Amino acid sequence: MGVNPLDIIREYLPFLASGTLFTIGFSLGGIIFGTILGLFICFGKRIRNKLLRAPFVCYITFFRGTPLYVQILIIHFGLVPLIFHQSNGILAGVIALSLNEAAYIAEVFRAGIQSIDEGQTEAARSLGMDRFQAMRYVILPQAVRRVLPPMGNEFISLIKDSSLIAAIAAPELTYWAQAMGAQYAIVWTPYLTISFIYLILTLTMSYLVNRLERRMATK
Amino acid sequence: MMIKVEKLKKTFGENEVLKDINLDVEKQEVVVVIGPSGSGKSTLLRCINQLETITSGHVFIEGTDISDKNANINKIREDVGMVFQQFNLFPHMTVLDNIMLAPTKVKKVNKDKAKMKAMDLLGKVGLAEKADAYPDSLSGGQKQRIAIARALAMEPKMMLFDEPTSALDPEMVGEVLDVMKQLAEDGMTMVVVTHEMGFAREVGDRVVFMDGGYIVEENEPKKLFEQPQEERTKAFLSKVL
Ligand SMILES: Nc1ncnc2c1ncn2[C@@H]1O[C@H](COP(=O)(O)OP(=O)(O)OP(=O)(O)O)[C@@H](O)[C@H]1O
Numbered sequence: 475m476g477v478n479p480l481d482i483i484r485e486y487l488p489f490l491a492s493g494t495l496f497t498i499g500f501s502l503g504g505i506i507f508g509t510i511l512g513l514f515i516c517f518g519k520r521i522r523n524k525l526l527r528a529p530f531v532c533y534i535t536f537f538r539g540t541p542l543y544v545q546i547l548i549i550h551f552g553l554v555p556l557i558f559h560q561s562n563g564i565l566a567g568v569i570a571l572s573l574n575e576a577a578y579i580a581e582v583f584r585a586g587i588q589s590i591d592e593g594q595t596e597a598a599r600s601l602g603m604d605r606f607q608a609m610r611y612v613i614l615p616q617a618v619r620r621v622l623p624p625m626g627n628e629f630i631s632l633i634k635d636s637s638l639i640a641a642i643a644a645p646e647l648t649y650w651a652q653a654m655g656a657q658y659a660i661v662w663t664p665y666l667t668i669s670f671i672y673l674i675l676t677l678t679m680s681y682l683v684n685r686l687e688r689r690m691a692t693k
Numbered sequence: 694m695m696i697k698v699e700k701l702k703k704t705f706g707e708n709e710v711l712k713d714i715n716l717d718v719e720k721q722e723v724v725v726v727i728g729p730s731g732s733g734k735s736t737l738l739r740c741i742n743q744l745e746t747i748t749s750g751h752v753f754i755e756g757t758d759i760s761d762k763n764a765n766i767n768k769i770r771e772d773v774g775m776v777f778q779q780f781n782l783f784p785h786m787t788v789l790d791n792i793m794l795a796p797t798k799v800k801k802v803n804k805d806k807a808k809m810k811a812m813d814l815l816g817k818v819g820l821a822e823k824a825d826a827y828p829d830s831l832s833g834g835q836k837q838r839i840a841i842a843r844a845l846a847m848e849p850k851m852m853l854f855d856e857p858t859s860a861l862d863p864e865m866v867g868e869v870l871d872v873m874k875q876l877a878e879d880g881m882t883m884v885v886v887t888h889e890m891g892f893a894r895e896v897g898d899r900v901v902f903m904d905g906g907y908i909v910e911e912n913e914p915k916k917l918f919e920q921p922q923e924e925r926t927k928a929f930l931s932k933v934l
């Protein structure tokens with residue numbers, strides 16, 4: 475009991491700081507790549523031809539139907555070594571989070587696009603727009619507004635879920651909390667500290683999404 | 694001949710909605726389509742610009758068979774304006790952007806020119822002061838007039854109207870019909886599905902009565918309304934007139 479918790483936090487401050495940056499980096503990576511890939515998969519799932527659509531359906535089913543933790547293990551111990559001939563926790567972390575996020579974003583987008591009245595597409599097509607133009611100028615801008623709240627929720631989940639990649643020794647927040655706890659055989663100090671930091675990150679994210687929502691609503 | 698419909702059939706699953714439709718629309722002609730609910734009026738209009746795919750038969754727009762796989766349907770639709778019962782304005786854009794979107798993106802008209810044209814059209818439908826408003830802030834009658842202006846911005850050679858006044862409060866019907874009447878006087882070729890018999894009588898060159906997926910009878914408005922030949926036409930008219 476001899477050591478003052480504040481001293482431990484002070485000692486670990488550089489690691490907590492870099493861990494926070496890594497957590498932010500993993501989250502941003504997952505959000506950016508996940509959103510781009512998710513949009514692509516969403517359009518893949520809208521293909522009319524069943525055979526061409528099948529891979530996208532399988533993708534979504536797999537990544538939403540299996541635990542993220544298991545996906546992280548598969549990617550870290552299987553996929554990354556297979557492709558790069560060595561393991562790399564950071565790379566595996568970003569890939570796992572992005573691939574997983576993409577499946578959820580694809581579904582969010584699909585629901586958003588479906589929620590736009592069919593009459594909008596018909597009006598656009600009747601004016602001579604092709605399917606692509608109708609999607610780009612009429613449907614997507616409306617869908618984006620509608621999917622903003624559920625997207626925000628996905629992003630917040632992603633920040634929290636990024637803690638799972640501590641399991642593959644990616645040096646993010648939870649990883650350093652575990653190290654701290656192990657070195658001093660303590661529980662409360664490290665995990666309450668990172669809980670606090672995670673809270674700041676998720677609250678910031680929800681604030682940003684809220685602001686964006688309001689800005690788009692007034693436009 | 695602007696529009697020629699030949700032996701058109703349309704089925705939805707088991708339900709044969711259009712059974713054998715033959716219809717010719719001449720240049721500058723105003724054809725009014727009437728008939729009971731479910732008789733296939735909307736489906737016929739939607740087949741004419743391929744919003745519905747045709748099951749069998751043909752639709753020719755200025756001689757081009759649009760059911761032909763090689764037909765460029767996007768190009769053809771530029772010439773066929775459509776106005777919907779529910780307006781279908783784009784809610785995320787101002788009135789001006791609604792009108793300018795298709796000309797600038799589809800026809801690649803430059804912005805200044807498109808804007809001038811749009812303002813001109815807004816003036817014609819009496820809504821120049823609403824250029825920067827969003828559709829949600831407009832009344833139903835104003836929305837429909839904007840929708841007409843939006844269709845006209847593509848400079849179509851013919852216009853299809855599917856019950857353009859049916860979603861409006863009664864006091865707004867007149868302002869929309871006036872715009873359509875003006876359009877007819879300017880020589881636009883029009884096919885209008887409507888329950889407004891006054892409009893049919895006054896503006897229509899020909900009235901087509903549909904029932905059960907067939908064109909039962911067609912004639913000049915005066916003759917059709919005053920001396921209907923078919924029993925089904927008589928029964929329908931006795932209910933609506
Ligand atoms: N997309 C669709 N799928 C299945 N059935 C349809 C579809 N569209 C129309 N129908 C059916 O086709 C029939 C004719 O519909 P349509 O809308 O053309 O009638 P209408 O004459 O325009 O009627 P109303 O005056 O009510 O608008 C109806 O029985 C309708 O249920």
Ligand SMILES: [Mg+2]
Nearest residue numbers: 734735736856
């Ligand atoms: Mg109808």
